Amino acid sequence: MSEALQGQRLRRAALIAYPAALGEERLDFLLERSALQGAERASLQWLLSGALRETAILQALLAQLLRPGRQDEQISALLQLALYELRHGQRPEFAVVNDWVAATQLIGKVWAKGLVNAVLRRYLRERSRLDAIPPPQSHPQWLLQRLQVAYPEQWPQIIAANLQPAPLWLRVNRQRRSRDAYQALLTERGVASSSHPQLPDALMLEQSLPVQELPGWEEGWVAVQDGAAQLAAEILAPKAGERILDACAAPGGKTAHLLALGADDLLALDRSESRLQRTQAALQRQGFAPTLRLADAADPTTYADARPFDAILLDVPCSATGIIRRHPDILHRPSDLATLTQEQARLLRGVWPLLRPGGRLLYCTCSVLPEENGEQIAAFLDEQADARLQVHPLSGQRLPGQDGMDGFFYALLGKVAEAGEAA
Structure with missing residues (x-):
């Protein structure tokens, strides 16, 4: 052509x-x-x-x-x-x-x-x-106001980060190649990249390029996944033999990462058939074939059996206000926060009974809004007597542009083994 x-x-x-x-x-x-x-x-x-x-x-x-x-x-x-x-x-x-x-x-x-x-x-x-004319306000008023209230000192930096193109982050599939070996391969081809100390499989490219030009793309050596998204599997830290639920799996990036880290008994759910099909294709490219099921995670009768889960990843639907730099169309779509927060609470309540005593649940969003993050978790802890917030060095709120990553929130919850005993 x-x-x-x-x-x-x-x-x-x-x-x-x-x-x-x-x-x-x-x-x-x-x-x-x-x-x-x-x-x-x-x-x-x-x-x-x-x-x-x-x-x-x-x-x-x-x-x-x-x-x-x-x-x-x-x-x-x-x-x-x-x-x-x-x-x-x-x-x-x-x-x-x-x-x-x-x-x-x-x-x-x-x-x-x-x-x-x-x-x-x-x-x-x-x-x-x-x-030279001063630019007009780029963010919708509803979002600007919330950022100014939640981050009275940091909101200008958040807005500035949202208006910058996001770098291309890769996650090397450790089941196929080591990060260092893949980085050496990129260097041989003239592609500059950098690593991050908290992300053992991640590389950030200095310049983007079509994924089909990445070495070993079709063979599943590598996937595109922002560094902040990679933190989720690192925090949940799956172990061989554990039964793990990925409750809102599509498009499958975190699912693949959990599998690459050694999860060998994983059930992945999503409510959208088309998104689940794309998830399956992405996982197959990387050499993974977990159990996928079309189901509503908040309704265990559609997928659960008598066996509890050792760990649950709950990456809930959210306003996506932490990934505007990667998806700037978010600036042009209204966000129904009331509906989103209700759905987040419904999902938390729905999957929590499936977690075994002593197990752990990672709640995460790609949002920077407190009502979807810290406030949501605080309300859940108030109503759930057997839930405890666990301290983890990578959990909490990450803002857009921090370490070159997207904005994400993580809260690691543990279920107490017995009344009055912390998990």
């Missing part, structure tokens, strides 16, 4: 997906729906993610560049994407302008060629002045 045709495919896909993401559709679903693969998909993800991070800035620029009343939504989306590429892309400016002018044909708006050309060329002429 010619480079010109690839560019058209990319811009056509972006012009479909970007308005849909602004309309509250999930970016990962839109990328999958685009049917682009490899480098093309990586380019589409770069363009969409960047534009979604900077939507407020791009729209403010258009307010400066367009006369009032010119509000065609498709042309506005096209101009926002074009402006993002002019601001951050690496292609020659004339090529970017020409290609996005031609992209008006892809949406049946040939009448707008002159308008698009004029707006983009005016931006280039006045770039210094326009880029």
Whole structure:
């Protein structure tokens, strides 16, 4: 396929997906729906993610560049994407302008060629002045207010971290290769990476690349998984012979990590059949075949038997406010916190009876909001007499950008063996 045709495919896909993401559709679903693969998909993800991070800035620029009343939504989306590429892309400016002018044909708006050309060329002429204008608020008001209350000193750093692209973290499958051996292989291929002392299987790449270009990707040597997500399996620390429940398993990254660490009796659940199918495919690529079941974790009658679990991983649905830098479409989707916190409590209550006395449960979220994290756990401990919060050096709240990782929360709970005796 010619480079010109690839560019058209990319811009056509972006012009479909970007308005849909602004309309509250999930970016990962839109990328999958685009049917682009490899480098093309990586380019589409770069363009969409960047534009979604900077939507407020791009729209403010258009307010400066367009006369009032010119509000065609498709042309506005096209101009926002074009402006993002002019601001951050690496292609020659004339090529970017020409290609996005031609992209008006892809949406049946040939009448707008002159308008698009004029707006983009005016931006280039006045770039210094326009880029110096203070940027508008990027986060929705409901989230900004909660961050300011919860983190009165740290909220500016959280917002700044959310607006930076996330690095590419890998988890080396220790069942196939050691981290050091894989890092040496990357170095041989000119790919720079760094390790982390608390994550024995993790590598952070200095530059992202399509996963298909990673050595041993198809053979399951490595998986993409943020460092913060890798902490979950390290905290739960599965042991051979333990019966383990991964209660909300999709998309399977933590499941695979538990298996790689030696879990040999693991049941993984999810309520979504399509997500469970993707989980199965991801696990098979890495050489794992645990028991997967379509079930609601809060309803043990759909999956449990008389045998209790030694350990439970409960990675609950949440607002995902800790992974905005990786999923900037979250900025454009409302979050029903009341429903989410009710679901989190329901899941906690549902799986707790399945844990044996002396066992442990790891509750985790990719949220930074206290009502989903510390407050949720405090309420559970108040109502559950046999639950104890266990001290672990890796548990607690991690904020976005800390050590280059996403924002996550972990609480390790133990079930007392007998009344009045701590587990």
